[in-house]
Amino acid sequence: MNADRALAISAGAATNFPFHPETGQTPYFRLGKLDLTVELPSAPENDGGQLYVSVFSEIVKESSWQLASAAFRTGVSFRSTSVAKASEVPVKTIHLPPGRYWVKTVWDRNQPFQHDLNSYEGMREWKESGEPAPAAEAGDFENGMTEIIDLRPGTTAQIRIKCIQPGKPTVDKISPVE
Secondary structure (H helix, E strand, O other): OHHHHHHHHHOOOOOOOOOEOOOOEOOOOOOEEEEEEEEOOOOOOOOOOEEEEEEEEOOOOHHHOOOOOOOEEEEEEOOOOOOOOOOEEEEEEEEEOOEEEEEEEEEEOOOOOOOOOOOHHHHHHHHHOOOOOOOOOOOOEEOOOOOOEEEOOOOEEEEEEEOOEEOOOOOOOOOOOO
16 A cells, blocks of 8 residues: 555655545555455365465466466465355455456365465465466366456456366376386
8 A cells, every 4th residue: 555655646646545434445546456256166175275366467378377477476275264165265455556467266275285375474485486376286276268357547356267177187207117
């Protein structure tokens, strides 16, 4: 919010930041907001895996999402007791500079997990690392290419992502017999 205020002030767009009693927040002027809801094929069970969410610029092609840097990444661990076990998962609100984006989600249900999204350190590592989300394997789910989201300053885009596409089984490499 402070970065958004600084951008608005430097651009001369706003000097008065009204407070909204119903939300308890001041509005964003220069950033856009994504409110994501991810639909899963079923409600996660206890310790039902982790949901990786990556937001990419429109210039990143679907075929190269694992090689590209995401504009924003977050996730949800279903191990936490504070996470409702439902087939629709609200994701933390995401504020981004105006632009065109698309979202990739992977519901990783196979342990061990690359990052422990249930812990602060694990979530921080995932958000800050350049590593891609794990690819959806057998038993996992992902979404296909989503529509491009045109995020404009001061607006909120409410997006529903269907993370219901089954992952592909991995093929173990067989070493040649000597």
